């Protein structure tokens with residue numbers, strides 16, 4: 001008869017009391033060693049919150065200073081948007097979209113579908129699908145020429161001149177450290193607002209009626225800049241926007257390809273991203289909630305105009321960042337596109 005083995009003592013790892021501590025109130029896992037470590041790790045959060053609180057006012061102050069002391073090198077880009085700045089294909093697509101009887105099918109003939117609507121299931125398709133995994137949701141990403149080469153060049157010259165000036169500069173967002181906020185430069189009124197109201201609105205109303213495309217009432221427009229020694233790539237994110245226009249302005253560059261996954265709410269995120277090359281003067285249209293990022297820049301400099309398009313009629317019900325009913329705080333300018341008042345509702349039947 002063998003001797004009974006001494007009972008084994010089971011243990012736990014000490015990390016149980018210091019790592020991955022879940023704070024249900026914040027929905028966050030944190031690490032705790034000491035009060036001092038806690039302050040070191042999470043102290044910057046307090047600064048970031050402060051920075052965000054001051055953002056609107058500081059931006060308004062920069063805008064006022066730029067308006068009074070900055071001398072543009074290309075004053076022509078501040079003139080109100082003229083058709084000569086826009087690519088003929090863009091003018092044609094917008095004009096078609098605003099015409100009576102325009103429909104999605106007609107518009108799709110006037111732009112390039114990078115990743116389109118799901119096909120109506122035909123009997124063959126249905127048979128095929130029996131042996132295939134369910135296809136990922138269609139991304140509904142489109143491309144079309146937006147500006148003329150002349151306008152891209154003029155805007156780039158102006159932006160570069162501003163970059164090199166000693167004027168104060170706000171940065172596009174927390175992910176991009178270089179670039180320009182167009183409203184600070186005074187380009188919202190002459191350029192971006194007419195672009196949204198006259199051209200993007202009719203296009204987006206046909207392409208994305210379910211995402212507020214017909215109800216766009218504000219925007220946040222900025223230029224992102226990638227260069228050696230500066231930002232070179234952009235991590236995967238979704239935009240604080242219902243819809244986004246991203247136009248490559250130049251200069252000459254390699255790399256920087258955009259990649260797109262599923263909608264951020266969808267479970268299978270970035271399994272097989274769609275790669276979309278930039279073409280100078282052309283714009284990519286996508287839903288703000290579509291996960292995306294930019295691959296590293298190779299050589300050269302890349303400047304892209306990004307317009308985050310917002311529809312208060314949509315976001316007033318659900319903030320896309322916290323996915324809850326927004327808790328409104330007054331802000332400067334367009335703020336983040338929410339409004340206290342409901343936008344007037346239009347009886348669509350009365351329009352026909």
Ligand SMILES: O=C(O)CCC(=O)C(=O)O
Nearest residue numbers: 224234239246294304306
């Ligand atoms: O780098 C780019 O062109 C994409 C920029 C972008 O997605 C953004 O700023 O939201």
Ligand SMILES: [Fe+2]
Nearest residue numbers: 237238239292
């Ligand atoms: Fe983005």
